[in-house]
Amino acid sequence: MEVLSILLLSFVPMLIYAAVLWWLDRFEKEPLYLLALAFLWGAVPSVLLSVIFEVIFDVPITMLSGSTLAYELLGGSVVAPLIEEGTKALALLILFLFFRREIDSPLDGLVYGGMAGFGFAAVENAFYLFGAYGEGSMADVTSLALLRAGLFGLNHAMYTGFTGLGIALALEMRSPWLKGLLPLLGFGLAMAAHAYHNTFATFTGYVESPAPLVLAAVGDWIAIVFLFGVILASRFLEQRHIRRFMERYADSLQFREEEIAVLTSPWQRWRVQAQALFTGNLQHWRKVVHYFNTITEAAFAFHRVQGGDAKADPRLQQLEQEIVALHMAA
Numbered sequence: 394m395e396v397l398s399i400l401l402l403s404f405v406p407m408l409i410y411a412a413v414l415w416w417l418d419r420f421e422k423e424p425l426y427l428l429a430l431a432f433l434w435g436a437v438p439s440v441l442l443s444v445i446f447e448v449i450f451d452v453p454i455t456m457l458s459g460s461t462l463a464y465e466l467l468g469g470s471v472v473a474p475l476i477e478e479g480t481k482a483l484a485l486l487i488l489f490l491f492f493r494r495e496i497d498s499p500l501d502g503l504v505y506g507g508m509a510g511f512g513f514a515a516v517e518n519a520f521y522l523f524g525a526y527g528e529g530s531m532a533d534v535t536s537l538a539l540l541r542a543g544l545f546g547l548n549h550a551m552y553t554g555f556t557g558l559g560i561a562l563a564l565e566m567r568s569p570w571l572k573g574l575l576p577l578l579g580f581g582l583a584m585a586a587h588a589y590h591n592t593f594a595t596f597t598g599y600v601e602s603p604a605p606l607v608l609a610a611v612g613d614w615i616a617i618v619f620l621f622g623v624i625l626a627s628r629f630l631e632q633r634h635i636r637r638f639m640e641r642y643a644d645s646l647q648f649r650e651e652e653i654a655v656l657t658s659p660w661q662r663w664r665v666q667a668q669a670l671f672t673g674n675l676q677h678w679r680k681v682v683h684y685f686n687t688i689t690e691a692a693f694a695f696h697r698v699q700g701g702d703a704k705a706d707p708r709l710q711q712l713e714q715e716i717v718a719l720h721m722a723a
Contacts, residue, residue: 395526395531395534398531398534399519399522399523399526399534400519402518402522402534402535402538402542403515403516403518403519403522403538403542404515404518404519406538406542406543406546407511407512407514407515407518407542407546408511408515410507410511410546410547410550411428411432411507411508411511414503414504414507414508414511414550415428415504417500417504417624417628418500418501418504419628419659419662420628420631420632420635420659420662420689421497421631421686421689421690421693422686423495423501423504423505424495427488427492427495427505428504428505428508430484431484431485431488431505431508431509431512432508432509432511432512433512434481434483434484434487434509434512435481435484435508435509435510435511435512435513435514435516435549435553436512436513436515436516437512437516438480438483439477439480439481439483439484439509439512439513440480440513440516440517442476442480442483443473443476443477443480443513446476446480447468447472447473447476450468450472450476451468454467454468454472462595462599465595465598466592466595469591469592469594469595470588470591470592470595471588473587473591474552474583474584474585474587474588474591475584477513477552477587478552478553478556478580478583478584478587479580481506481509481510481513481549481552481553481556482553482556482580482583484505484509485502485505485506485509485553485556485557485560486560488505489560493564494708496560496561496564497631497690497693498561498627498630498631498634498693499558499561499562499565499623499626499627499630500561500623500624500627500628500631501557501561502554502557502558502559502560502561502562502579503554503557503558503561503620503623503624503627504557505557506550506553506554506555506556506557506558507550507551507553507554507557508550509553509557510548510549510550510551510552510553510554511549511550513549513553514541514546514548514549514550517549518538518541518542521537521541522534522537522538522541525537544610545590545609545610545613547613547617548587548590548613551586551613551616551617551620552583552584552586552587553583554583554620555579555580555582555583555586555616555620556576556579556580556582556583557579558579558620558623559575559576559577559578559579559580559582560575560576560579562575562579563575563576564697565700567700567701567702586612586613586616589609589612589613590609590612590613593605593606593608593609593612594606594609597609628659631689631692631693632657632658634692634693634695634696635656635657635688635689635692636653636657637692637695637696638688638691638692638695638696639652639653639656639657639688639692640653641695642713646713646716646717646720647720656685656688656689662685665681665685666678666681666682666685669681669682680719683719684716684719687712687715687716687719688716690708690712691709691712691713691715691716694706694708694709694712695709697709
């Protein structure tokens, strides 16, 4: 029973957070299988690789450190952020290389990065909670779970969200040096945020004052609020991309003004899709969802073309043809 409770305390909060992050992506949902793969990458390969590399680096850390504090700071503030953020970033690199067209906006980078982070956090929480149970009781486990899943529950998603944001922003840029710089900057911010938290978390074991814990929480939540602001800004930009595309192609693709109003409002989109679902005609509902998604993807491709991305032009033409075919089939 205790084992099941610990697993639930470790995974359920992260799955709930992941569901909320998925919900925040209002205009064009990412494929569920890719989101699941990002979560699983964070939970399994990333954790395993991190453990292996951290064990390897433990030898030089031990040799370089002259005290317990120095040992913990080197491991927690230098090695752990580099290795853990590096292994989680591999999931985003794979997405960039093989599923590049699924990253349509900065929000998409945050979503995929967050999913990998939540997967990693779920397994890491299980390690810590099982350790707390081995040294204490279920009361100790519950207290630690509230701290890790509550106050610091969004941390790993925030760290890797910076990496995903850097990759997604690079796809928006025309300048080659910005395309190369932004992913590195995002990864650097992920490591810096991770190192900041681990540094103050280390000092909590050496001082009786709650100050290190408070400073860790304040810094973490400043970064989280910043990324939430990016999410809101991304939604505004996505809305503008959709409106510009539909107004530009209003005549050739027969977009009506009421359609533009629906497609540019998350709540209106949800209302129309819900109405289609409640009719009981699943085929009609699928057609509505597919039609909305096709227009949204075309809007993002149009934005890329307008920004000088010639590779997006064939995709835009393909989506335009799909929209025409959907109109003819309606």
